[in-house]
Amino acid sequence: MRSYGQLCALAKALDLVGDRWTLLIVRELLIRETCRYTDLRSGLPGIATNLLAERLDELVEAGLVSREAAPPPIATTVYRLTDRGRQLEPVVEALGRWGAPLLATATGKEAFLSHWLALPARLYVRDTTPKAPSVRVELRPGGEPITLETVGDGSVRTRIGATGHADATLEGPPQVVLHLLTRKVTLSAARKRGVRLHGDPKVLRRFGPKPAAQAPA
Amino acid sequence: MRSYGQLCALAKALDLVGDRWTLLIVRELLIRETCRYTDLRSGLPGIATNLLAERLDELVEAGLVSREAAPPPIATTVYRLTDRGRQLEPVVEALGRWGAPLLATATGKEAFLSHWLALPARLYVRDTTPKAPSVRVELRPGGEPITLETVGDGSVRTRIGATGHADATLEGPPQVVLHLLTRKVTLSAARKRGVRLHGDPKVLRRFGPKPAAQAPA
């Protein structure tokens, strides 16, 4: 933890979360709420185990992550964001919005884990008709499915894993699935790019882009 | 430029701007619009000159910064953010908002340069009565003064350097000056913490906190 030693809010923030891997660890914790060490390691392909341990120590030390002994059925330690740590969500959201266009230049050699989809789905997708009955969509980007559920206030909830009764399921490349949910592409265009929809196509009307935050008028 | 190799917008963003010093270079360019190499180096106390050169190369390569030959009077190269680079402003703003509370724990040994104040002044301060005649306040945190000017649409503009006729000047510790402008402290409390006001105290009514961006309703 080297410090920039500058009296500047940005520099101070980077002193804590600017190290390599740190914000990606925060990403995993934002997705999963509680993580075991192994969940984190498998969610962060490429991280060295000693680095993960070191970063976790620093995050706990900085008060952004808590380390708790899990109740008996699990009998292991779980990691969780503190309130202060969860306040990094707008930072992760802003960086993700900025980085989204870069996904178009993917080489195809990148690692991909399906649960990563849960974060952009929560942050960038909204329910266009919150008063209508709740719907569930299962996303199957390959690997473990992600369940998307409208929650009644215009936002959507995401869960890792399949759901009992999905109103629709979407299979295909993750970026295209996201573009479909945020209406950046039409259904037919998405189909041409490898997306397959099962179930009622009308549920797609329920979803739209959640715009970037704006300064209040 | 080591890549995380993950198909994730956050990871892709960090591939480009996650290296040490990179976002602080962006900060300098957000503050100054155009910078010479020396402006950057002096605005980034602690950076090694080879690292600055290397980061600038990477930023130019990534299309976030442009390197231009300045017109004759200057006869040097100047650096400027591209549009894509300027789009990092929300990222810097989010990180700065998150990091602001950390300034309270400053040890007093940090470097401080007065022009750094120009960025939070622009990002976190608004004009509460934009229709009233424009006002100018000069901030003197020690070092070069910063001019704050209401611009008519509720936002404020900042300039490095003194102004001809200021409606008021504020001297004192930078954090306290910012807290005063965003109404986190009263004038009398600010005075106790070292702030001195010259000119018309009423102009302070013109300024208030610019709230964090919110999702539109």
Next chain:
DNA sequence: CGGCATCCTCTTTGATACTG
């Protein structure tokens, strides 16, 4: 197996000196 600690190699950083 989960949760690290150690050891080793390689890369990046930081400090300083030097050049067109």
Next chain:
DNA sequence: CAGTATCAAAGAGGATGCCG
């Protein structure tokens, strides 16, 4: 002024070992 060159120190990445 705007960098490049050099070199020691710190950090990252990978493999493996240890302990409940």
